[in-house]
Amino acid sequence: MLTLTNVQILYDRAIEAVRDVSLQVGAGQIVALLGSNGAGKTTILKAISNVLYPEDGEVLHGEISLEGADLKRLPADEIVRRGIVHVPEGRRLFPLMTVEENLAMGGFLRDRGELSAGLDRVYGLFPRLKERRRYVAGYLSGGEQQMVAIGRALVAGPKLLMLDEPSLGLAPQIIDLIMETVVALNREQGMAILLVEQNAALALEVAHYGYIVENGRVVLDGPAERIARNEDVKEFYLGCSEGGERKNYREVKHYKRRKRWLS
Amino acid sequence: MELFLNFLASGLVIGSIYGLIAIGFAVIFKTTGVLNFAQGEVMMLVAYVSWSLATELDLPLVLLIPLVVVAAAAIGALLERIFIRPMLGEPVFAIIMVTIGLAVTLRSVIVLIWGADAAAFDVPLKGGLIEIGPVVLFTEQLFAIVLFLVVALAIFLFFRFTRIGTAMRATAQDETTALLMGVDVKRISMLAWAIAAVVSGLAGIAFAMMISRAPDMWFLGLRAFPATILGGLDAPLGSGLGGLLIGVIGDLSEGYIGQGLKEISGFVVIIVILMVRPYGLFGQRELERV
Numbered sequence: 003m004l005t006l007t008n009v010q011i012l013y014d015r016a017i018e019a020v021r022d023v024s025l026q027v028g029a030g031q032i033v034a035l036l037g038s039n040g041a042g043k044t045t046i047l048k049a050i051s052n053v054l055y056p057e058d059g060e061v062l063h064g065e066i067s068l069e070g071a072d073l074k075r076l077p078a079d080e081i082v083r084r085g086i087v088h089v090p091e092g093r094r095l096f097p098l099m100t101v102e103e104n105l106a107m108g109g110f111l112r113d114r115g116e117l118s119a120g121l122d123r124v125y126g127l128f129p130r131l132k133e134r135r136r137y138v139a140g141y142l143s144g145g146e147q148q149m150v151a152i153g154r155a156l157v158a159g160p161k162l163l164m165l166d167e168p169s170l171g172l173a174p175q176i177i178d179l180i181m182e183t184v185v186a187l188n189r190e191q192g193m194a195i196l197l198v199e200q201n202a203a204l205a206l207e208v209a210h211y212g213y214i215v216e217n218g219r220v221v222l223d224g225p226a227e228r229i230a231r232n233e234d235v236k237e238f239y240l241g242c243s244e245g246g247e248r249k250n251y252r253e254v255k256h257y258k259r260r261k262r263w264l265s
Numbered sequence: 266m267e268l269f270l271n272f273l274a275s276g277l278v279i280g281s282i283y284g285l286i287a288i289g290f291a292v293i294f295k296t297t298g299v300l301n302f303a304q305g306e307v308m309m310l311v312a313y314v315s316w317s318l319a320t321e322l323d324l325p326l327v328l329l330i331p332l333v334v335v336a337a338a339a340i341g342a343l344l345e346r347i348f349i350r351p352m353l354g355e356p357v358f359a360i361i362m363v364t365i366g367l368a369v370t371l372r373s374v375i376v377l378i379w380g381a382d383a384a385a386f387d388v389p390l391k392g393g394l395i396e397i398g399p400v401v402l403f404t405e406q407l408f409a410i411v412l413f414l415v416v417a418l419a420i421f422l423f424f425r426f427t428r429i430g431t432a433m434r435a436t437a438q439d440e441t442t443a444l445l446m447g448v449d450v451k452r453i454s455m456l457a458w459a460i461a462a463v464v465s466g467l468a469g470i471a472f473a474m475m476i477s478r479a480p481d482m483w484f485l486g487l488r489a490f491p492a493t494i495l496g497g498l499d500a501p502l503g504s505g506l507g508g509l510l511i512g513v514i515g516d517l518s519e520g521y522i523g524q525g526l527k528e529i530s531g532f533v534v535i536i537v538i539l540m541v542r543p544y545g546l547f548g549q550r551e552l553e554r555v
């Protein structure tokens with residue numbers, strides 16, 4: 003459904019954050035977008051949502067389309083209307099508003115009925131949020147904030163949900179809850195999901211397909227199991243050697259020259 | 266006591282005017298981060314347009330007010346579209362300079378169109394003097410206070426309970442995330458200017474009805490500005506309250522201490538309060554978390 007072809011993105015007309023990225027998210031798919039810090043993952047999501055302009059970012063080349071329709075020139079609200087909803091990195095709640103007000107903002111473009119049905123669904127998914135509905139969002143724990151961020155996006159009724167590092171800084175049980183929720187949304191509602199993660203092991207476990215981005219380029223892509231079996235990915239992203247033990251940092255650095263896809 | 270109450274009442278009257286203009290400052294600052302130094306001039310323009318409407322059409326107040334609200338909203342939205350929208354993405358400082366330019370321009374345009382003379386704003390607000398216990402007010406003065414209360418309540422309800430009001434608060438807190446929720450942030454800025462023009466414009470009319478419509482009315486903007494700082498630049502209701510405070514303190518200090526204090530007393534209060542609360546009385550400190 004979503005297709006990016008040869009996308010190049012510049013900040014301030016000078017910094018080339020994304021050099022050449024092509025990727026696809028098929029209907030009903032979970033697609034993992036992996037890469038280390040500064041690879042360009044967040045920039046790609048912002049380009050899809052068309053919220054680069056406040057940061058002076060611009061898609062210079064390439065195409066972004068949803069089911070064949072060009073998205074590049076559509077304003078951000080139109081992208082949301084078409085069903086692409088973006089959960090930003092670092093959760094980005096409206097910190098002074100209550101949990102319920104935050105969730106309701108997700109339904110900004112929806113009618114009254116859809117909004118209250120959406121709220122009910124989110125409270126069913128995360129009962130903890132129902133207890134905390136009158137709390138000021140800025141004071142919630144990190145895990146609760148991530149639930150609000152995802153819940154808020156769900157109220158918007160996405161066909162394609164884009165999650166930017168949802169596991170960042172969370173305890174393992176919360177990560178499990180979030181990942182289970184993501185899988186359930188995909189299985190039960192057929193929601194397509196574009197999952198950006200640094201935690202490759204986690205993402206490849208739930209994804210159907212994966213892309214690895216380095217320095218603004220897709221360096222590897224394929225079905226998730228195949229990516230997870232790739233020797234380089236094992237070494238540099240999954241942090242284990244062929245024997246399955248974890249590598250320490252120094253060894254990883256030592257092996258850096260051997261990355262096959264860069265040579 | 267009687268004297269005190271009368272000073273208090275007259276302070277509340279002028280304070281209501283300051284408060285309304287201060288709400289205008291705060292609505293724009295809160296949603297867009299811009300200090301609109303032309304707020305007093307926008308108020309004056311609305312007052313002049315309303316004066317022309319009132320004298321040409323000879324409408325009763327109940328019909329004039331809705332008409333003025335629509336006209337003021339259009340004026341605010343238009344000014345935003347012409348002068349502020351093209352500045353989108355420029356540094357805030359540059360945008361503030363534009364508002365200063367706009368202020369000077371509006372003053373001249375008003376004199377060009379309506380001339381430099383003052384004129385009475387004769388709206389049939391009959392009733393003459395009203396006695397409330399020991400306090401005596403003109404109907405027009407009471408109108409200013411009532412207007413303030415009604416507008417402040419409306420602003421509160423708007424930001425708290427309406428969808429678009431909530432979206433304006435959201436935009437103020439995190440613009441990019443508001444975009445991700447499907448909020449058209451450009452329209453929010455236009456709306457903020459429209460609301461500010463309506464609110465301060467109503468103050469302009471109330472003032473013109475009490476005194477006259479005159480080309481030095483923009484000066485009220487300068488008086489109201491400290492009220493916004495006092496109440497909190499990002500707090501519309503707090504700013505309104507700041508206006509009342511400045512008005513009351515001004516009239517009390519002039520009445521009890523001496524002539525001329527009216528002008529400076531407000532600033533003295535502000536300096537003292539800002540030393541204790543740098544965000545203003547009701548301003549929000551940024552939350553540390555998130």
Ligand SMILES: Nc1ncnc2c1ncn2[C@@H]1O[C@H](COP(=O)(O)OP(=O)(O)OP(=O)(O)O)[C@@H](O)[C@H]1O
Pocket residue numbers: 013014017018019037038039040041042043044045046057091200
């Ligand atoms: N607003 C900006 N202005 C200029 N350069 C930027 C801006 N945002 C990001 N960049 C640069 O673009 C590149 C890609 O950044 P991006 O945030 O997309 O990476 P990322 O893959 O999301 O990294 P992380 O995993 O750390 O979130 C980086 O080199 C970064 O420094």
Ligand SMILES: [Mg+2]
Pocket residue numbers: 043044045091166
């Ligand atoms: Mg990122």
